[in-house]
Amino acid sequence: MTAATLRRLIVVGLIALWEILPRAGLIPELFLPSLSSTLAAGWNEAGEYGHALAVTLYEVAISMAFACGGGILLGAIVGSLPRPRILIMPMVSSLYAVPLVILYPVFTVWLGIGSESKIAFASIYGFLPTMLATAAGIQTIDPQLLLAARSMGATLSQRLVRVIIPAAIPTVLSGLRVGGALVIVGVVVSEMLISSAGIGYLISRYRTILDSPHVFAGVLLVLAMAIAFNAAIKWIERKAAIWQTGTRAGQNAAEEITPTLQPAT
Amino acid sequence: MQPLANITPLKPAGAVEVRNVGQIFKTTTQDVVALEDVSLDVKPGRFVVLVGPSGCGKSTLLMMMAGLRQQTSGTITISGAPIPEPDPNRVGVVFQEASLFPWLTAEENVEFPLALRGVTKSDRRARAQDALKLVGLDGFGKRHPHELSGGMKQRVSIARGLVQDPPVLLMDEPFAALDEQTRMTMGDELLRIWAATGKTVVFVTHSLTEAVYLADEVIVMSPRPGRIVDHLQVSLPRPRTYEMLSGDTFGSLRDRIWRHIRKSA
Numbered sequence: 001m002t003a004a005t006l007r008r009l010i011v012v013g014l015i016a017l018w019e020i021l022p023r024a025g026l027i028p029e030l031f032l033p034s035l036s037s038t039l040a041a042g043w044n045e046a047g048e049y050g051h052a053l054a055v056t057l058y059e060v061a062i063s064m065a066f067a068c069g070g071g072i073l074l075g076a077i078v079g080s081l082p083r084p085r086i087l088i089m090p091m092v093s094s095l096y097a098v099p100l101v102i103l104y105p106v107f108t109v110w111l112g113i114g115s116e117s118k119i120a121f122a123s124i125y126g127f128l129p130t131m132l133a134t135a136a137g138i139q140t141i142d143p144q145l146l147l148a149a150r151s152m153g154a155t156l157s158q159r160l161v162r163v164i165i166p167a168a169i170p171t172v173l174s175g176l177r178v179g180g181a182l183v184i185v186g187v188v189v190s191e192m193l194i195s196s197a198g199i200g201y202l203i204s205r206y207r208t209i210l211d212s213p214h215v216f217a218g219v220l221l222v223l224a225m226a227i228a229f230n231a232a233i234k235w236i237e238r239k240a241a242i243w244q245t246g247t248r249a250g251q252n253a254a255e256e257i258t259p260t261l262q263p264a265t
Numbered sequence: 266m267q268p269l270a271n272i273t274p275l276k277p278a279g280a281v282e283v284r285n286v287g288q289i290f291k292t293t294t295q296d297v298v299a300l301e302d303v304s305l306d307v308k309p310g311r312f313v314v315l316v317g318p319s320g321c322g323k324s325t326l327l328m329m330m331a332g333l334r335q336q337t338s339g340t341i342t343i344s345g346a347p348i349p350e351p352d353p354n355r356v357g358v359v360f361q362e363a364s365l366f367p368w369l370t371a372e373e374n375v376e377f378p379l380a381l382r383g384v385t386k387s388d389r390r391a392r393a394q395d396a397l398k399l400v401g402l403d404g405f406g407k408r409h410p411h412e413l414s415g416g417m418k419q420r421v422s423i424a425r426g427l428v429q430d431p432p433v434l435l436m437d438e439p440f441a442a443l444d445e446q447t448r449m450t451m452g453d454e455l456l457r458i459w460a461a462t463g464k465t466v467v468f469v470t471h472s473l474t475e476a477v478y479l480a481d482e483v484i485v486m487s488p489r490p491g492r493i494v495d496h497l498q499v500s501l502p503r504p505r506t507y508e509m510l511s512g513d514t515f516g517s518l519r520d521r522i523w524r525h526i527r528k529s530a
Binding site for chain 2: 142144145147148149150151152153154155158162163166167169
């Protein structure tokens with residue numbers, strides 16, 4: 001059995017358990033409502049969940065644009081210029097270690113409890129890892145590659161487009177993966193804390209009235225959002241970086257073809 | 266930019282002239298003299314090797330011949346014209362690490378300098394094929410660098426240096442990262458390519474054996490400040506063979522270089 005089929009079996013098994021255990025009465029419905037009652041709860045309130053999802057997706061989309069766009073832009077500047085790097089990087093790195101959620105109440109004071117405070121909070125939350133990864137990606141480009149490009153007569157803009165950007169893509173993407181996931185976390189958590197709309201708000205509201213099926217319906221939606229985001233990043237990674245196949249595969253390939261190449265090495 | 270570089274040179278293509286060249290590196294605390302009063306004449310089609318201990322400035326000298334660095338004093342001309350910036354039509358450069366772009370295939374790497382100049386796709390491909398054939402990599406164009414062995418990567422690198430058919434090929438310790446056997450094979454390969462193309466080659470190495478085995482002339486340099494201390498003619502016949510390594514001529518030439526290097530180390 002391959003690892004992939006095994007993985008699928010585990011997921012199917014967990015889903016089955018989710019249905020069977022509550023139905024058999026082994027777990028109280030309050031702790032874990034069965035999958036079918038969760039789906040039914042969500043379906044019955046489809047309009048409410050649909051509206052909440054729209055609000056959350058809107059906040060996530062705007063925050064994602066700010067976090068990723070700003071993170072990549074600032075990361076590129078900080079990564080390529082030594083002076084801003086010395087000034088900014090230590091601050092950003094230590095800021096990254098602070099649990100920023102403690103600042104969220106302040107954001108609501110400044111921006112109100114609508115979408116603006118969520119967008120501001122989630123943007124900053126996702127911005128930091130994206131920026132750090134981009135700066136690191138630019139900084140760690142092999143200077144030999146840039147020298148080689150220069151020896152072939154590449155201008156500054158040609159070096160940027162043909163060397164720096166492709167070389168930085170894998171690190172930037174790993175930053176986007178973390179940053180994007182944090183944007184989703186930021187939006188949902190801030191909705192759960194202080195707000196009047198969105199999936200996080202629904203989860204929090206249904207929790208206060210101990211309506212577990214409706215809570216889990218919201219949880220499922222957030223889960224689906226995270227999975228969709230992950231799939232999107234994977235798709236981009238496949239498109240953008242063929243060379244991430246890794247050195248191991250490369251070594252194997254080189255070993256395989258060596259005997260066919262004579263008198264090569 | 267100097268317009269001189271575009272005028273038909275008075276000297277025959279492939280001549281390298283170094284006249285009273287000095288290089289001073291300015292650091293915050295002091296000025297380091299990397300090269301002092303270096304003069305050198307390489308006739309077209311010759312294979313000249315620069316040897317010397319670390320820090321003797323041999324790589325720096327090569328970078329200046331490539332237009333990647335400007336000398337503090339003196340003049341350097343390639344085919345009779347100064348080289349204020351890299352010009353792959355006049356000088357090809359091969360670096361120690363293969364410095365191939367890992368996200369491009371072998372043939373795309375070879376096409377890179379042509380793509381910078383907007384050569385059409387079909388023209389590029391044809392010239393890359395010719396260059397790959399020359400270095401014995403016919404049929405490997407579609408592989409990525411991680412699918413090639415160290416020796417094959419250096420062949421791609423040499424193909425890239427030759428794709429614009431420059432009269433001069435500069436090589437900065439191209440085989441230093443290779444294992445001993447691969448290194449010997451690549452030396453023979455390089456001599457074959459050199460004989461087939463008639464290029465002027467200036468080759469930097471740490472290996473005395475490699476220097477004597479490959480060269481028409483060996484230039485020995487000493488460090489702090491970098492200076493030429495000896496200029497040997499290697500009278501061994503061509504083609505060079507493995508048996509020559511144990512001959513008297515070979516031994517006495519290598520001893521003479523070693524005595525210079527030991528003195529300055």
